[in-house]
Amino acid sequence: MAIKDYIRERFFPHLWCPGCGHGIVLNALLRAVERMGLKKNDIVMVSGIGCSSRISGYVDFHTLHTLHGRALAFATGVKLGHPELNILVPMGDGDALAIGGNHFIHAARRNIDLTAIVMNNRIYGMTGGQYSPLSGYGMLATTAPYQNIDHDFDVVALSTAAGASFVARSTTYHVQQLTDILEKAINHKGFSVVEVLSQCPTYFGRKNRLGSATDMMDQFKETTTPIGSKAKEKDPTLIERGVFVEKDIPEYCAEYDKVIERAMKKGA
Amino acid sequence: MTNNIRFVQGNEACVEGALYAGLDFFSGYPITPSTEVAEHLANRLPAKGGKFLQMEDEIASMCAIIGASLTGKKVMTATSGPGFSLKQEALGYAIMAEIPCVVVNVQRGGPSTGNPTHVSQADVMQARWGRHGDQSIVCLTASNNQDVFEMTVEAFNIAETYRTPVVLLLDETVGHMREKIVVPKAGEIPLVERLRTAVREGVDYHPYLPREDGRLPMSDFGDVHRYNVTGLFHDMWGFPTTNPGVVHGLLRHLNDKINNNANQMARYKEYYMDDAERVLISYGASARSALHVVENRRPRGERLGLLELQTLWPFPDVVVREKCRNAVSVCVVEMNMGQVMQAVKAAVDDPGKVFLANRIDGNLITPTDIRGILRLIQGRGV
Ligand SMILES: Cc1ncc(C[n+]2csc(CCOP(=O)(O)OP(=O)(O)O)c2C)c(N)n1
Ligand code: SF4
Numbered sequence: 193m194a195i196k197d198y199i200r201e202r203f204f205p206h207l208w209c210p211g212c213g214h215g216i217v218l219n220a221l222l223r224a225v226e227r228m229g230l231k232k233n234d235i236v237m238v239s240g241i242g243c244s245s246r247i248s249g250y251v252d253f254h255t256l257h258t259l260h261g262r263a264l265a266f267a268t269g270v271k272l273g274h275p276e277l278n279i280l281v282p283m284g285d286g287d288a289l290a291i292g293g294n295h296f297i298h299a300a301r302r303n304i305d306l307t308a309i310v311m312n313n314r315i316y317g318m319t320g321g322q323y324s325p326l327s328g329y330g331m332l333a334t335t336a337p338y339q340n341i342d343h344d345f346d347v348v349a350l351s352t353a354a355g356a357s358f359v360a361r362s363t364t365y366h367v368q369q370l371t372d373i374l375e376k377a378i379n380h381k382g383f384s385v386v387e388v389l390s391q392c393p394t395y396f397g398r399k400n401r402l403g404s405a406t407d408m409m410d411q412f413k414e415t416t417t418p419i420g421s422k423a424k425e426k427d428p429t430l431i432e433r434g435v436f437v438e439k440d441i442p443e444y445c446a447e448y449d450k451v452i453e454r455a456m457k458k459g460a
Numbered sequence: 461m462t463n464n465i466r467f468v469q470g471n472e473a474c475v476e477g478a479l480y481a482g483l484d485f486f487s488g489y490p491i492t493p494s495t496e497v498a499e500h501l502a503n504r505l506p507a508k509g510g511k512f513l514q515m516e517d518e519i520a521s522m523c524a525i526i527g528a529s530l531t532g533k534k535v536m537t538a539t540s541g542p543g544f545s546l547k548q549e550a551l552g553y554a555i556m557a558e559i560p561c562v563v564v565n566v567q568r569g570g571p572s573t574g575n576p577t578h579v580s581q582a583d584v585m586q587a588r589w590g591r592h593g594d595q596s597i598v599c600l601t602a603s604n605n606q607d608v609f610e611m612t613v614e615a616f617n618i619a620e621t622y623r624t625p626v627v628l629l630l631d632e633t634v635g636h637m638r639e640k641i642v643v644p645k646a647g648e649i650p651l652v653e654r655l656r657t658a659v660r661e662g663v664d665y666h667p668y669l670p671r672e673d674g675r676l677p678m679s680d681f682g683d684v685h686r687y688n689v690t691g692l693f694h695d696m697w698g699f700p701t702t703n704p705g706v707v708h709g710l711l712r713h714l715n716d717k718i719n720n721n722a723n724q725m726a727r728y729k730e731y732y733m734d735d736a737e738r739v740l741i742s743y744g745a746s747a748r749s750a751l752h753v754v755e756n757r758r759p760r761g762e763r764l765g766l767l768e769l770q771t772l773w774p775f776p777d778v779v780v781r782e783k784c785r786n787a788v789s790v791c792v793v794e795m796n797m798g799q800v801m802q803a804v805k806a807a808v809d810d811p812g813k814v815f816l817a818n819r820i821d822g823n824l825i826t827p828t829d830i831r832g833i834l835r836l837i838q839g840r841g842v
């Protein structure tokens with residue numbers, strides 16, 4: 193199938209600003225799905241609320257556009273209701289880790305087979321540029337006019353500590369790597385987290401004088417490095433890209449089947 | 461089942477009713493006085509191949525049942541007080557996206573953490589209006605364990621028929637009271653199953669286009685029809701829109717499908733109403749004390765009657781108006797500050813004859829409480 197067979201063409205042009213990174217994530221995701229040859233009827237995309245979450249409107253899968261922060265909770269119900277389905281859960285950084293932070297760590301802890309994609313633009317795009325838990329110390333936002341004093345989460349460390357069995361990071365600059373990682377994440381049996389550094393030129397970029405969308409993407413190139421690279425040794429401030437965690441541990445739906453087996457044996 | 465007579469708590473009667481109705485998926489978070497619903501289902505659901513999930517909070521529980529419902533499952537969650545508050549946003553989503561589901565609220569004293577282990581009926585208006593935006597909801601209740609069983613089945617049937625969430629509003633007394641129930645044989649109570657679309661693969665399916673009879677056939681996630689579900693105003697395919705005509709039409713539809721069927725959904729019981737000149741209106745545990753008063757005073761020549769409401773929303777105003785037409789006085793017996801009384805006043809011809817017999821201290825309203833207020837209404841003093 194061609195990429196365009198996976199989208200709902202009639203909803204284009206999309207609502208994202210020119211230069212927004214979210215469209216690149218959509219592109220990489222569809223390429224991964226195409227490469228894997230997944231059937232559209234076997235995919236459910238569950239998203240929350242935010243610019244990022246509007247991604248679900250554009251894909252020709254079963255799509256569930258939910259509440260701000262709650263996508264993973266809805267997705268948990270969908271997955272347990274129909275475990276054979278592939279569930280993709282794209283979320284904004286605020287969506288996933290501010291209002292949805294609790295659902296995020298608990299979904300990771302359960303190791304339920306969902307693919308969580310954190311489209312991290314370090315800002316609340318949809319509501320016009322307020323700081324998010326990923327903005328970082330010293331950054332500017334409409335609600336941090338005197339510089340943000342909140343520290344940010346490290347999505348990779350947080351996901352790993354919470355128990356996610358697949359954890360990776362890439363950026364909108366590194367589309368090939370991003371596509372490969374998304375493919376691995378979808379293939380993985382268990383809770384997978386893919387953090388994608390994405391640009392919001394309209395708010396994060398403008399507020400923090402980071403230049404155009406392409407300038408921001410260049411910055412992803414300059415400020416990141418593959419996991420374990422020499423460059424990282426020299427400059428520890430570089431952000432690592434790649435797959436950090438990939439482990440084979442019992443998945444929640446499979447474990448639930450055992451619960452049913454035990455309960456039925458006891459009942460019989 | 462060889463022995464279909466059980467001696468159970470109200471909360472367990474609810475579980476029996478849910479299982480009878482075909483519950484497949486439950487998610488919840490422990491909270492008094494509803495916790496036993498979760499505990500019994502943790503035990504019973506997996507044994508019949510269903511799934512019970514204890515989520516991280518009530519918000520997640522409400523969201524998860526919506527997700528599971530979209531895969532074609534019959535779903536329920538149960539909570540109390542603060543937990544019901546937390547569910548409101550997602551409950552509004554289920555109303556907007558027209559997701560069949562049952563939400564049990566075993567009421568306790570509020571506001572806030574309130575009186576966790578004591579009885580109250582103060583969530584009637586929250587059930588009706590707890591969410592932002594204009595909307596209508598179905599809310600059922602029951603005063604004894606057999607009725608809890610039957611109203612739970614009814615809740616599932618209504619949820620499937622109208623493609624809507626249904627709130628089952630119980631109270632601490634009923635939830636924790638032990639009583640005999642008779643579990644009917646399979647088939648004795650008709651069950652409404654999910655209405656699925658007959659539209660074939662490749663033919664345009666409209667998940668949000670009501671048929672002529674008002675029902676909206678569904679298609680399970682994973683099946684051949686791919687559509688969108690959203691809490692935004694949406695068109696007949698489920699895609700977001702701000703088109704004023706579509707917004708208006710959807711809002712009307714969401715309200716009309718409930719309110720226009722108020723008569724069909726009106727469940728109530730009457731006791732000694734034929735010649736009653738003084739009517740008591742009550743529901744839930746309060747109705748038991750009210751019935752005691754009626755049965756106690758009848759032999760003494762007092763023409764008292766009881767109208768017990770089992771559907772609280774949409775409010776059965778036609779029934780209430782008719783039944784109260786010839787009454788000298790109408791006394792609403794409830795454990796709150798007059799939440800159903802307000803609805804009764806709005807329904808009857810003469811609101812001036814409507815009085816409130818209530819108790820709000822966490823104890824069950826007693827026949828003595830009610831009798832005292834009745835004497836005042838009758839001008840006989842205490
Ligand atoms: C309960 C609730 N609170 C607040 C909002 C308003 N709101 C919508 S999107 C959003 C944040 C979006 O930021 P993010 O999740 O980072 O995604 P982005 O738009 O940047 O892609 C907020 C606060 C809401 N819709 N619901
Ligand atoms: S506001 Fe930012 S995140 Fe939203 S569409 Fe525009 S660039 Fe993208």
